[in-house]
Amino acid sequence: MSLDSKIPSGPLEKKWDDYKSHIKLVNPANKRKYTIIVIGTGLAGGSASATLAELGYNVKTFCFQDSPRRAHSIAAQGGINAAKNYQNDGDSVYRLFYDTIKGGDFRAREANVYRLAQVSANIIDQCVAQGVPFAREYGGHLDNRSFGGAQVSRTFYAKGQTGQQLLLGAYSSLSRQIGLGNVKMYPRTEMVDLVVIDGHAKGVIIRDLVTGKISVHAGDAVVLASGGYGNVFYLSTNAKGSNVTATFRAYKKGAFFANPCYTQIHPTCIPVSGDHQSKLTLMSESLRNDGRIWVPKKQGDTRNPADIPESERDYYLERKYPSYGNLCPRDIASRSAKEVCDAGFGVGPGGQGVYLDFSSAIQRLGEHTIAERYGNLFQMYEQITGENPYKVPMRIYPAVHYTMGGLWVDYNLMSNLPGLFVIGEANFSDHGANRLGASALMQGLADGYFVLPYTIGNYLAEVGFGKTPSVDHAEFKKAETDVNEQTNKLLSIKGKRTVDSFHKELGKLMWNNCGMARDEKSLKEALTKIPQIREEFWKNVNVPGSGTELNQSLEKAGRVADFLEFGELLCLDALTREESCGGHFRTEHQMEDGEAKRDDNKFCHATAWEWKGSGTKPVEHREHLEFENIKLATRSYK
Amino acid sequence: MDLKLKVWRQKNSKEKGKIVNYDAKGVSPDMSFLEMLDVVNEELIVKGDDPIAFEHDCREGICGSCNIMINGEAHGPLPGVTTCQLHMRSFKDGDTIYLEPWRAKAFPVIKDLVVDRSAFDRVIQSGGFVSINTGGAPDANALPIPKKDADVAMDAATCIGCGACVASCKNASAMLFVSAKVSHLALLPQGQVEKKERVKNMVNAMDKEGFGNCTNQYECEAACPKDIKRDFIRVLNKEFILS
Numbered sequence: 001m002s003l004d005s006k007i008p009s010g011p012l013e014k015k016w017d018d019y020k021s022h023i024k025l026v027n028p029a030n031k032r033k034y035t036i037i038v039i040g041t042g043l044a045g046g047s048a049s050a051t052l053a054e055l056g057y058n059v060k061t062f063c064f065q066d067s068p069r070r071a072h073s074i075a076a077q078g079g080i081n082a083a084k085n086y087q088n089d090g091d092s093v094y095r096l097f098y099d100t101i102k103g104g105d106f107r108a109r110e111a112n113v114y115r116l117a118q119v120s121a122n123i124i125d126q127c128v129a130q131g132v133p134f135a136r137e138y139g140g141h142l143d144n145r146s147f148g149g150a151q152v153s154r155t156f157y158a159k160g161q162t163g164q165q166l167l168l169g170a171y172s173s174l175s176r177q178i179g180l181g182n183v184k185m186y187p188r189t190e191m192v193d194l195v196v197i198d199g200h201a202k203g204v205i206i207r208d209l210v211t212g213k214i215s216v217h218a219g220d221a222v223v224l225a226s227g228g229y230g231n232v233f234y235l236s237t238n239a240k241g242s243n244v245t246a247t248f249r250a251y252k253k254g255a256f257f258a259n260p261c262y263t264q265i266h267p268t269c270i271p272v273s274g275d276h277q278s279k280l281t282l283m284s285e286s287l288r289n290d291g292r293i294w295v296p297k298k299q300g301d302t303r304n305p306a307d308i309p310e311s312e313r314d315y316y317l318e319r320k321y322p323s324y325g326n327l328c329p330r331d332i333a334s335r336s337a338k339e340v341c342d343a344g345f346g347v348g349p350g351g352q353g354v355y356l357d358f359s360s361a362i363q364r365l366g367e368h369t370i371a372e373r374y375g376n377l378f379q380m381y382e383q384i385t386g387e388n389p390y391k392v393p394m395r396i397y398p399a400v401h402y403t404m405g406g407l408w409v410d411y412n413l414m415s416n417l418p419g420l421f422v423i424g425e426a427n428f429s430d431h432g433a434n435r436l437g438a439s440a441l442m443q444g445l446a447d448g449y450f451v452l453p454y455t456i457g458n459y460l461a462e463v464g465f466g467k468t469p470s471v472d473h474a475e476f477k478k479a480e481t482d483v484n485e486q487t488n489k490l491l492s493i494k495g496k497r498t499v500d501s502f503h504k505e506l507g508k509l510m511w512n513n514c515g516m517a518r519d520e521k522s523l524k525e526a527l528t529k530i531p532q533i534r535e536e537f538w539k540n541v542n543v544p545g546s547g548t549e550l551n552q553s554l555e556k557a558g559r560v561a562d563f564l565e566f567g568e569l570l571c572l573d574a575l576t577r578e579e580s581c582g583g584h585f586r587t588e589h590q591m592e593d594g595e596a597k598r599d600d601n602k603f604c605h606a607t608a609w610e611w612k613g614s615g616t617k618p619v620e621h622r623e624h625l626e627f628e629n630i631k632l633a634t635r636s637y638k
Numbered sequence: 639m640d641l642k643l644k645v646w647r648q649k650n651s652k653e654k655g656k657i658v659n660y661d662a663k664g665v666s667p668d669m670s671f672l673e674m675l676d677v678v679n680e681e682l683i684v685k686g687d688d689p690i691a692f693e694h695d696c697r698e699g700i701c702g703s704c705n706i707m708i709n710g711e712a713h714g715p716l717p718g719v720t721t722c723q724l725h726m727r728s729f730k731d732g733d734t735i736y737l738e739p740w741r742a743k744a745f746p747v748i749k750d751l752v753v754d755r756s757a758f759d760r761v762i763q764s765g766g767f768v769s770i771n772t773g774g775a776p777d778a779n780a781l782p783i784p785k786k787d788a789d790v791a792m793d794a795a796t797c798i799g800c801g802a803c804v805a806s807c808k809n810a811s812a813m814l815f816v817s818a819k820v821s822h823l824a825l826l827p828q829g830q831v832e833k834k835e836r837v838k839n840m841v842n843a844m845d846k847e848g849f850g851n852c853t854n855q856y857e858c859e860a861a862c863p864k865d866i867k868r869d870f871i872r873v874l875n876k877e878f879i880l881s
Contacts, residue, residue: 047772050772054771054772065695065703066693066756067756067799069702069762070696070702070703072695072696074700074701075700075701084778084779122775124778125775125776126770126772126773126775127778128781128828129775129776129828130767130770130828131768131823131826131829133791133792133795133826134778134788135792136784137785138785140782140784140785141779141782142778142779158792158795161700163700164796164798171762172766172768173767173772175762175767176763176767176769178759178763179763179765187756187759210748239695239696239697239701240694240695240697241695273666273668274666274669276666276669276673276676276677277673278670278672278676279697282698380723383699383724384725449772450772496684498684500676500680501680542683544683544688549649549650550650550691550748550752553689
C-alpha cells in the first residue's frame, strides 16, 4: 500500500489557501445530518469539538477524566508560539516554519509545518477573543518571551500556566456548545475499540468507567485527539491517566503507526527521588531563559553550590553552543545533561542532576521580576524538593515528556483509514524527530480550531449524509464481544503481581534500553524481553474487583496490556531507523564530537507500521519526505 | 516513618460508607501523599483486598483532579498546595491521618474518596464563557488591556476547579469557584457584552445544583490550593446586584 500524503500542488505559501478555496463544502442545512465522534478533550479535542459543533455538526465527545477541563494539556506551562512578529525582531511565518523543520531535524512534512506556522497567528487572536488572560505589557499589548530552539521572542504566555489558560479557553467554547446541546459530552469514559466498516472508520466502543457498561456509538467520522504515549516509560511527565489505548487499538484496526521511536526527553525536570516515584515533574522550559545550567568542573564535587566559585563551574551549554547557549533545543540540552552526569559531574543524590541557577538573573533583574515570571514554578519546586530555589540553584534532570510519533495522517489529518482523523499529539505529522518548546500547544489548537474543521468537511461531503451505520451492524457486535472478552480475561487471571508492577518493569526496560540513547544491542535485548513480560502479564496479573463498578486497576490493566505491545513496536522502530535524529539517538550513529548523525540518503522518510496480528512482525511502509523549500542541513546550534 | 490511616471506604453511591483502618509502613518523606497511597494500594491488591479509589491525574498540582479531605482539611495542612503536591515530609512518624472524600450534596460520592463534581461543569455550561465562534477574531493587539486588569483576571482564572472551596465550606457554597470565573471575564473587555446574563445564569445554575450560600467565613479562601482571593466574591456580588 502506498502512502499518499495528499499535499496540494503549488507554491508552499499558497497551498493551504488554495486548498481551502477548492475543497468540497457541506451545506449548512446538511451538517446536522452528520455525527462526528471525538476522543479526548485536550487542546486538540476540545477545540475541535467546539468548532465542529459551531459549524453545525452533531458532536459526541469522550474523555476519561471527570471533566473535559482536566485533559493533560492543562499541565503545559511555558507558552505557545505564533508568528506575530509583535516584537519586530525579525519573526515571520517562514522563520517559524524554518525553525520548526530544523528543530525537528528535517523529519517533518514541509506542507504541514508551513500551514501550522500560517495559522499560528489566528490562534492567538482566537484565544484573546475568548478571554484567555495572556501576559501583557504596561501599554496593554501582549508580552512575548523566547523559548528553546528560537532566536526570536514569539512565545505568548500566561504566567507559568499557559496550557491551563488555553485549555480553559477551549473548554469554555466546548462548554458553550454542550450547554447549547450541540455537543453531547461523555466524561469518565474511554474508547476501547474502533469500528471499521467497509474500510471506513464508522464508530467506537466505549467503556463507562463508573458503571463498566460498554456502549457502541456510530458516526460519520471519528477524530482521535487522545494525546501521546510517553507513559510507556512508566516514569514521565505525562498525567497518570495518559495512555496509548485509543491510538493503539485504531492501529490494530488498520491505522498505521508512524515514527513511534521519536520520544522527546525534556531537559528540565525534577530528578527522581526514589523507587516509590510515580511520575516526574516538569519545570517549564521557560526557566532556561533566565536560569543558567552548570555542573562543577571537578568530578564528584559535593560542595554546596554557593561555595563553588565561578571559575570552577562548567556552564556546558554556553560553552558548547555559544549562540543558543541555554536555549538550545530540548534533545541537545537533555543529551548534554546525560553526558555530564554519565561522566561523573552530576550533582545531588545519586549524581543524576545538573544545576539550573538563577542567581545571576536575580542579581540582574531582582527577585521580584523572577518571582513574577516563574513564581509558581519556584513554589512547586520547593514543595517537592524542600529546597528554596531563590537561595540555592534548582537541580534538574531530563525526563520523558512528549511523543512526536503517532498515527500516520495525510495533509487532511486523516489516517490511512478513511474517516479516521487524528489530531494533536496523537498524530505524527508536524514535529518531526523533535518538538520545539511552545509548539505542542500551537499544534493542538491549530489542528482543532483551524485545520480539521476544513479537512473533515471535505471528507464528509464526499461520503455524503445519511450513511451513518446502524449500531446493530455485525462489526459493532464483534468489537463489543472482543472488548468484553478482554475484560473478563483480565479479571479471571487472579495472579500474584499488580498491574503497576508490570508497568514499572516495562518502563524501566524502555528507559534503559530505548531511552535517551539506544543501540542495536539494547534494542534487541528489549525486543526479546518485552514479549516475556507480556507473557507473564497475561498469566500472572492480579486485577481485583469486578467489571461493573469503578475499578481503577482494571482501567490500568487494559492500558498496560496495550503498552506491553506498543513498547515492542517502539523498539522495533528505533532498531530499524539506523541513524540519529532529534529525540532518537542511536549511539552507533554519532559525529566525533558526540552530535547526532543523520542519514538523509537512507532515512529521509516517515516510517509507518501496519499491524499484522499478535506476535507477527508489522509491515513497514515509508513516506519519503520531500524538501523543496528548505535545504537539508546538519542541524547546528553552535 | 510509620503512619496510621483512617480511610473513608464506600463501595458506591448507594451503599453506606465507613472509616477503615490501615497501616502505612516505611513511608519516605520524599513521597507525595498520593505516592504513599499508591504503596498502600499495592499492598492491598497483593493481599487480595480492594484498593482505595482516589482521583488524580497530572500529579503536578494543576489538573484539579485530586481531592482528599486530610485530617478535615481540603488538600491537607499546607496552604496553596494540592493533595498531589503535598509531600510526606509534612507529617511525622506515628501520625494518624484521616482521609475522607469532599462532602457536599452537590458532589455525591462515587466510590471511596472519588466524588462527582460535574455540577461545576454545568455551572460553566450555563454561561462561564465568551460567546465567540472560531475564526474571524480581530487581531489580538487590537484590544489593548491594561496590565493591571490582565493580571487580576489572570489571578481569578488560576482556579483549577478542584472543589476544595465547596468541601471546606459549612454551607458547601460554590461562591469562590463561581466568583473566580465571573471575575475573570468581567475584568476583561471581551467579557463585557454578556456580563449581566453571565452572572445571572451562573448564579442560578449554582443554586440549582444545590450549593449553599456564602456566610463570609472564608474557609474557601483558606483551603484554596491556588490562593484564589475572597475579594472575587465581592466582585461576584457586585456584578449580580448590577445585573
